[in-house]
Structure formats: structure tokens, C-alpha cells
Amino acid sequence: MAVAKVYDYLIIGAGMAGASLAYRLRDRGAVMVVERESQAGYHSSGRSAAMFMETYGTPAIRALTRASRRFFESPPDGFSDHPLLGDRGVVYIAHEGQQDLLAETMAQLQATGATIRAMTADDVVGRVPCVRREGLIGAIEEPDAKDIDVHALLQGFLRGARQAGVEFAYNATVQRAARQDDAWLVGLSNGATVAARNVVDAAGAWGEQVAGVFGVAPLGLQPKRRSAFTFKPDAADGQWADSDRWPAVVGVDESFYFKPDAGQFLGSPANADPVEPHDVVAEELDVAIGIDRICTATTLNIRRPSHTWAGLRSFLPDGDFAVGWDPDVSGFFWLVGQGGYGIQTAPGASLLAANLILGEPLDPSLQAENIDVSIVSPGRFRA
Structure with missing residues (x-):
């Protein structure tokens, strides 16, 4: 089949992974991004309450987080x-x-080497006065953890990619693919056929469904649902005028968390329920459990959530990402398995992916963190 243009890179998925990689590759060839939804970041990236936490994740994930810090603190002009x-x-x-x-x-x-402090029960109540003192034995503080403006990050990647000529196709799913003359011919649900020398699977929870269309064997990717909700403090809670400056509070057993969020609070039961990829919504039971756990640990009075939602966080069996070329199928690159860490690692992970795709030495920021590409290689699941 004759096509008018052959792209160097076809990125499948316009969430944070796909958008950040499109940004990295924007001036390194012809790039197209295909997204199944009507907008970028519709599923996991657009539903994230992400924070920048250097203590979060496996050692490899923490290294990618540290490698991302400079970008977050000093992003490029514009x-x-x-x-x-x-x-x-x-x-x-x-x-x-x-x-x-x-x-x-x-x-x-x-x-992990991050700044960590022990807190007494009295310290906790002094810092977050809504926490119940009864039964509290202490806490651990990570003072340098940050909120991430997920929308600004995603839009910055998308804007930079578009301005450099990266093309985006929305409402388009991959339906068929064949390798021909060192390029992929990819048939989309909108009727278009796209030719690309290389394909990047950044499809999140749908990563293995996409891989199957290309004849690529699965890695064991498992989407997991996490429910969340926002709520306004009860009028009786108005005594805490400085609550917008409170830290995030997490059960040490990771059974719940809550944090201030734009004049409200955001809470979650921190669930991770295995599901098939789909447009998830919050389960009423999950929300009720989250509310009960927060109310048990605090004096916050949650009458009803103002908004509920859920997102898919997709994990590989060992908890690390897959970033690299498939060892068995030519021209197919994996960028999946970001779990709950995809936002805070996006600058570093996208830079790593670009270096590997282009066959370049790792960027000094990655080398400084001793990034070991074998840990994230898809080939580790094919031994």
C-alpha cells in the first residue's frame, strides 16, 4: 500500500509517557502520536494526584525520579x-x-538518602491538628516531597512537541499492523494507514493489547484501579485556617492518604485492584472505605465527597518499568509499566527512552544516577 509519508517514530498513547517522549524526539525526525481518546492524558495521567517523592518506588524508579528533579525545578524556557x-x-x-x-x-x-525525620505523636498533631492523638505512636516525615502540577507538565510536553511539528491523531486506535520494507504499516480505526520505521508502545494500561496487534509477546503488564475523591472540610473544621499548608498524610501501612487540594482535600483508600483495561470509575465501596479510614485517623468530618474518580496504574511483575526495544520484534519499543510513578519520573524516563531509541550514550543526568538499563530492559522477561 502506498503512503504519502513515512514517519521515523509512531508513538501510541498521548498520556504522560507518550507526550514526554514526543517532546524529547520532536527535533530528531518525523513523529506522530496516536491516541485512542479525544484528548491527551485522559486515563491515568489526567487523573493523577502525583507528588515528587524521592523515597517512592524501586531503586531504579527512585534513580529516575532523582534524574528528573532538575527538569521539574528548572524547566526549559517557555x-x-x-x-x-x-x-x-x-x-x-x-x-x-x-x-x-x-x-x-x-x-x-x-x-534512599532522602531527607527523613522521625516525629513523635505530639509532633504530628502539632503539624496536622486534625490527626487524632489517641493510639498514635509516631510518624515519619519526608519534608522535601512536592506537589506536581500534572496539567502544566503534560501541557508543556504537548505544546513543545506540537510547536516542533509533531503530529497528533486523536480518537484513533491501532487495529492492524504489518512490517514491510523496514517500516510498519499501521491501520487505524479512523481509516488512516500510517507508515513508520519505529513504533513506541506508550499505551499505558492498553500496552499489551497494542503489542499484540504488532505480534509482540506480552511482558505481564497488569492494570490496577485506584479510587480517589475530593471533599470539603465540614464547617466545624474551619478552625484550621492553615490547612492548605498541611503535608500529605499517609497511613504507614499505605491503607489511605489525604492531602490539601485547591481549597479542598483529596483522599484515597490507596487501593490497587487488578482489572482489565477500561474507562474506570470509582467504586462506591472503595470511596466509603477511604472515607472511613480517614475519619478514623482524624477528626475530619466527611459528609459526602464532592467528586470521585479512578485511574489505572499499570505494573510489571517486578515493579520496574519496561523501557527499551523488544528483543524479538524489530522496530518495536516498549515504554510501559509506570505504575504510580509515571508523573514524577517523566522527565528522566523520557530522556532515557530517547537515548535508547536514538542509540546515544545516556545523558549525564542519567549517568550521574547510575541508571542501569538492564533493569528496565523488556528482555528481562524473555529469558
Whole structure:
């Protein structure tokens, strides 16, 4: 089949992974991004309550997070008209019976090299006065954790890519693909056929469905639903005029979290329910569980959530990303498995992906963090 143009890179998925990689490749060849929804970041990226936390994730993920810090703190000129990070901090609270877990968590977080502080129960209540003192045994604070402006980050990547000539096709799913003359011919649901020398699978929860169209064997990607909700403090809670400056509060067993969010609070039961990829919504039971856990740990009175939603966080069996060429199928590059870390690692992970796609040495920012590409290689699942 004759096509008018052969792209160098066809990126499937316009979430944070696909958008950030399009930004990195914007001046390195002809790039097209295909997105199944009507807008970028519709599923996981657009529903994230992401924070920048250097203690979060596996060692490889934490290294990519550290490699991303400079971009977040000093993005390129014109990338965003306001800061990408805002002060927040995180406090992990523990109750009676969780002494061992608190000690184990403290040791794990200290091993990351991030700034970590132990807090007494009185310290916690002084910092976040809505936390119940009864049964509280202490906490761990990560003071340097930051809020991420997810919308500004995603739009900065998209705007930079578009301005450099990257093309985007929305409402288009991949339906068929064949390798011909060192290029892929990809048939889309909108009737178009796209030719590209290389394909990047950045399709998030749909990553293995996309791979199957290209005849690529699965890696074991599992989407997991996380529910979240926002709520306004009850009128009786108005005594806390400075609540917008409170840190995020997380159960040390990761059974819930809440944090200030644009004049409200954002909460979650921190669930991770395995599901098939689909347009998820929050389960009423999940929201009720999250509200109960927050109300048990605090004096916040949550009458009803103002908004509920859910997102898909997709994990590979060992918890690390897949960033690299498929070892068995030519011209197919994986960029999946970001789990709950895809936003805070986006600058570093996209730079790593671009270096590998272009066959370049790793950027100095990645080398400085001793990034080991074998840990994220898709080939580790084909041994």
C-alpha cells in the first residue's frame, strides 16, 4: 500500500509517557502520536494526584525520579508559565500495633538518602491538628516531597512537541499492523494507514493489547484501579485556617492518604485492584472505605465527597518499568509499566527512552544516577 509519508517514530498513547517522549524526539525526525481518546492524558495521567517523592518506588524508579528533579525545578524556557513543583511534604503516621512497620519503613526511607525525620505523636498533631492523638505512636516525615502540577507538565510536553511539528491523531486506535520494507504499516480505526520505521508502545494500561496487534509477546503488564475523591472540610473544621499548608498524610501501612487540594482535600483508600483495561470509575465501596479510614485517623468530618474518580496504574511483575526495544520484534519499543510513578519520573524516563531509541550514550543526568538499563530492559522477561 502506498503512503504519502513515512514517519521515523509512531508513538501510541498521548498520556504522560507518550507526550514526554514526543517532546524529547520532536527535533530528531518525523513523529506522530496516536491516541485512542479525544484528548491527551485522559486515563491515568489526567487523573493523577502525583507528588515528587524521592523515597517512592524501586531503586531504579527512585534513580529516575532523582534524574528528573532538575527538569521539574528548572524547566526549559517557555515550558510552563508557573512552577511545576509546590511545597507539600509527606507524613507517614503509625498507630498502636504498627511499631515494627514504622521502624522498617524508617530504615527503608533512610536508605534512599532522602531527607527523613522521625516525629513523635505530639509532633504530628502539632503539624496536622486534625490527626487524632489517641493510639498514635509516631510518624515519619519526608519534608522535601512536592506537589506536581500534572496539567502544566503534560501541557508543556504537548505544546513543545506540537510547536516542533509533531503530529497528533486523536480518537484513533491501532487495529492492524504489518512490517514491510523496514517500516510498519499501521491501520487505524479512523481509516488512516500510517507508515513508520519505529513504533513506541506508550499505551499505558492498553500496552499489551497494542503489542499484540504488532505480534509482540506480552511482558505481564497488569492494570490496577485506584479510587480517589475530593471533599470539603465540614464547617466545624474551619478552625484550621492553615490547612492548605498541611503535608500529605499517609497511613504507614499505605491503607489511605489525604492531602490539601485547591481549597479542598483529596483522599484515597490507596487501593490497587487488578482489572482489565477500561474507562474506570470509582467504586462506591472503595470511596466509603477511604472515607472511613480517614475519619478514623482524624477528626475530619466527611459528609459526602464532592467528586470521585479512578485511574489505572499499570505494573510489571517486578515493579520496574519496561523501557527499551523488544528483543524479538524489530522496530518495536516498549515504554510501559509506570505504575504510580509515571508523573514524577517523566522527565528522566523520557530522556532515557530517547537515548535508547536514538542509540546515544545516556545523558549525564542519567549517568550521574547510575541508571542501569538492564533493569528496565523488556528482555528481562524473555529469558
